[in-house]
Amino acid sequence: MIALLTVSLPLWAAELVILHNNDVHSRLESHLPAEAEEVQGGRVRLATLVDEIRGLYGADKVLLLDGGDAIHGMNIDNLFGGLPSIEVMNLMGYNAFVPGNHEFNYGQEVLGQRIRDAKFPVLAANVTYKDGSLFTGASALIQEIGGVKVGIIGLVAEETPIVTHPKNVEGLVFHEPISVAKMVAQRVRPKVDVLIALSHLGYSKDIELAEAVPELDIIVGGHSHTELKEATEVNGVIIVQAHEYANNLGFLYLNVEDGKITNYNAFLIPVTAEVPEHPQVRAIIDYWNEQLQERLGTVVGRSDVAWNGEREFVRTSETNLGNLVADVIREAVGSDIAVTNGGGIRASINPGDITVADIYNVLPFDNSLVVVEMLGMDIIEALEHSVRLVPEQNGGFLQVSGLTFEVDPKAQPGGRVINVRVNGERISPSKTYTVATNDFLAAGGDGYETFMNAKLVADTGIMLRDVMVDYVLQQGTLQEPEGGRIIILE
Numbered sequence: 001m002i003a004l005l006t007v008s009l010p011l012w013a014a015e016l017v018i019l020h021n022n023d024v025h026s027r028l029e030s031h032l033p034a035e036a037e038e039v040q041g042g043r044v045r046l047a048t049l050v051d052e053i054r055g056l057y058g059a060d061k062v063l064l065l066d067g068g069d070a071i072h073g074m075n076i077d078n079l080f081g082g083l084p085s086i087e088v089m090n091l092m093g094y095n096a097f098v099p100g101n102h103e104f105n106y107g108q109e110v111l112g113q114r115i116r117d118a119k120f121p122v123l124a125a126n127v128t129y130k131d132g133s134l135f136t137g138a139s140a141l142i143q144e145i146g147g148v149k150v151g152i153i154g155l156v157a158e159e160t161p162i163v164t165h166p167k168n169v170e171g172l173v174f175h176e177p178i179s180v181a182k183m184v185a186q187r188v189r190p191k192v193d194v195l196i197a198l199s200h201l202g203y204s205k206d207i208e209l210a211e212a213v214p215e216l217d218i219i220v221g222g223h224s225h226t227e228l229k230e231a232t233e234v235n236g237v238i239i240v241q242a243h244e245y246a247n248n249l250g251f252l253y254l255n256v257e258d259g260k261i262t263n264y265n266a267f268l269i270p271v272t273a274e275v276p277e278h279p280q281v282r283a284i285i286d287y288w289n290e291q292l293q294e295r296l297g298t299v300v301g302r303s304d305v306a307w308n309g310e311r312e313f314v315r316t317s318e319t320n321l322g323n324l325v326a327d328v329i330r331e332a333v334g335s336d337i338a339v340t341n342g343g344g345i346r347a348s349i350n351p352g353d354i355t356v357a358d359i360y361n362v363l364p365f366d367n368s369l370v371v372v373e374m375l376g377m378d379i380i381e382a383l384e385h386s387v388r389l390v391p392e393q394n395g396g397f398l399q400v401s402g403l404t405f406e407v408d409p410k411a412q413p414g415g416r417v418i419n420v421r422v423n424g425e426r427i428s429p430s431k432t433y434t435v436a437t438n439d440f441l442a443a444g445g446d447g448y449e450t451f452m453n454a455k456l457v458a459d460t461g462i463m464l465r466d467v468m469v470d471y472v473l474q475q476g477t478l479q480e481p482e483g484g485r486i487i488i489l490e
Contacts (some may be wrong), residue, residue, distance in 0.1 A: 016148045016194065017057050019050055020242055020250035022067030022222030025102070025346075026074035026085055027245040028285050030273070034310070034348070038273040041247040043085070044285060045271045047092050047278035049249045061146035064093060067222025067241070068100025068156070068200030071114060073346060075296055075360045076288050081110040084288040086117050088281050094120040095143060098154035098198045099127075099136065100222060104164045105365060108135075108172070123154025123198060126180040128173050135172055139180075140188050148256050151192035153184050155199045155209075157223055163343070163395065165367075166443045177201055178212050185215040193259040196220060203228075203241060210237035217261055218252070231266035240266055247271055296357035301472035305480055307349040309362055314342035315393040318486040321345060321362065322399030325464075327481050328471045330401040333371050333460065335436035337402035337422055339382070340464075341446050343395020344438065354472055363465040367438035372454035377429035379403075380420055382450050388413035390488065396446030406487045438464055 030039035054062045066089065071082030082103070089097070097120055103111055115122045115136055125139035140153040155177040161169045181197055189195055194217050199206055202224035210219060211234060219239045221228075227243035231252070238261075242250035248268035255263040307321035308314070314322050322345060330338035347361040374382075386398040387407045405420040420427040427433075434457060442459075444452040472478060 015061070015146050015256045016150070016254040017053065017062045018065065018196075018218070018220070018250075018252040018254070019053060019062060020065045020067060020220045020240060020252070021046065021246055021248070022200070022220075022242055023069045023100070023225050023244040024066070024073075024085070024246045025069055025244065026072060026077035026082075028074070028076060028085060028088055028281070030271075030277075031245060040273065041245040041271050043088050043092065043246050044277045044281045045275040046246040046249055047088070047281045048276050049269060049271065050092055051278065053251070058146070063095050063143070063145050063150060065152070065196075065198055065220050066094055066097045067198060067220055068098045069102045069222060070097065070100065072102040072105050073364055075292055075357050075364070076285070078360065078364045079292065079295075080288065081106050082114050083117065084284065086114050087284050090117075090119040091280055091284065095145075096121050096123055096141060096152045096154070096198055098123050098200050098222070099156055100200045101157050101160040101163050104160055104168045107168045108170075121152075123152060124156045125153050125184050126158070126175040126177045127156050127160075128175065130171060130173060140184050142188065142192055148194055148254075149192045151188040151195045153181060153188065153195070153197050155181055155197055155201055157200050157202065157205075162445060162447050165440050165445060177205070178209050181209060181216075182213050185213050189215045193256050194218065194254065194261065199223075202226075203239070206239050206241075207232075207234050210234035210239060213237075220250070220252075227268070229268055231264070238264060238266065242268055292357070296355060296360065298356050299353045300356060300359070300469055301354045301476055301478060303349060303351055303354055303478040305478075306351055307362075307478075309345045309348040311342075311346075312393060314345045314399065315395055315397045316342075316391055317397075317488060318399060318483065320480050320483065321349065323401065323481045323483060323485060324478070325363070325468065326399045326401035328468055329369060329436045329438070329464065331471070332462070332467045333369055333436045333458065335371055335402070335434040337379070337400065337433060338436040339386075339398045339400050339403070339441070340438055341395060341441055342397040342399055343446065344440065345399070354478070356469055359468050359472065360465055363468060365438075365440065365464075367440050367464045369436060369460045369462045369464060369467065370439045370442035371434055371436050371457040371460070372442060372451060373432050373457055374435050374450070374454045375429065376420075376422075376427040376431050376433060378450045378454065379427065379433060379435065380417060380429065382448060383417045383420065384414055385448060385450070387416050390416070396448065400485055401481075404485050404487075406489055408489050410489075
């Protein structure tokens with residue numbers, strides 16, 4: 001035992017050990033969180049833990065599951081359609097995978113190829129083509145693990161069509177997952193001892209799922225990035241989720257007798273710097289990093305300040321990085337205002353040299369710039385949609401340029417935005433303004449129907465991250481833009 005330094009594992013005669021992770025978002029390598037002293041997470045260390053646990057209990061008794069949002073998010077995947085992560089997951093020997101909403105960011109053709117590349121089943125019971133055929137080809141599977149017959153049902157977030165570009169899911173139907181789960185569970189339940197929902201629905205939806213589908217024994221969750229240090233039990237259903245970025249390996253130990261779980265133990269194993277890197281996974285990462293090195297290692301500028309792109313901030317308030325991205329969009333096309341969704345900003349930038357890789361990590365999606373014309377009243381409606389969930393995190397929270405406004409979080413949603421100004425002048429509801437944004441929002445992403453009704457001025461096809469690279473090159477040293485654009489009242 002080398003890696004399991006902080007965890008004491010049960011050594012009973014286990015029928016079944018379930019290992020799980022979710023929302024890795026292409027973190028093949030370990031990362032250093034803000035204010036942390038040591039690196040953590042990454043599949044390169046996660047794989048070592050998996051191997052050790054298989055050695056401890058026997059590989060035939062261990063089930064390895066991924067709860068989605070696995071193969072998109074970092075440069076090493078984004079520029080190669082997620083293939084590097086699939087290769088690592090193949091090596092690690094996953095038993096099943098459910099696509100997360102971000103898997104669809106590559107579009108159906110690329111995702112379909114990744115499903116074919118995978119040496120493990122990809123399950124999505126509630127995603128079909130319009131003719132009713134399954135997108136992944138499988139809704140559920142049955143495997144025998146350690147003499148236990150295990151059924152696994154894959155469930156994808158129903159809101160995927162509004163959190164990825166609509167063109168990526170054209171022709172697909174995302175059915176309401178709970179009713180589909182109920183139907184599939186009733187069919188599979190008589191054939192298995194243990195029935196698992198591999199869910200990319202989010203923790204609150206998993207609770208609803210447990211209440212509605214008691215045929216399930218276990219829900220292995222994802223999507224909400226929830227860190228459940230102990231299992232939650234709802235309506236007799238065990239719910240687990242392991243946070244994000246492979247920071248933890250979820251561990252669920254079961255005893256099963258006569259088709260029933262008689263005992264279980266669930267917890268998270270932290271993936272710390274003390275866990276050695278897996279040499280074969282490291283070799284895969286090194287190969288793909290070589291492919292990236294020439295392009296992404298180029299220094300394009302520098303900064304003396306830190307740029308905040310952390311999800312808890314860009315999804316709830318303005319940040320200096322959000323302001324910068326919005327300013328770059330507005331300057332690139334010369335519009336009156338610019339808006340971009342906080343959920344599209346995926347990383348921070350530290351002081352020092354700025355590389356192409358840093359910018360691509362901030363803006364990993366293949367978004368291009370679009371300009372539309374909107375009435376002032378429609379802009380206000382969009383701002384109301386942006387802040388409707390404040391103070392909760394919301395990927396649709398808008399970072400803005402050319403705009404200032406105040407938010408009253410105590411007011412009812414739909415009446416929270418006040419004192420809206422465009423370049424210092426009070427907005428006129430009947431006046432038309434040019435609005436620059438990304439093609440995701442322009443197509444109605446994040447539920448912004450008001451953008452779909454706007455008049456299209458220009459669909460530039462220019463990639464946002466490339467515009468950002470050019471801007472940093474021109475500036476040399478980045479300066480913080482003026483703040484105070486979104487005032488959230490107390």
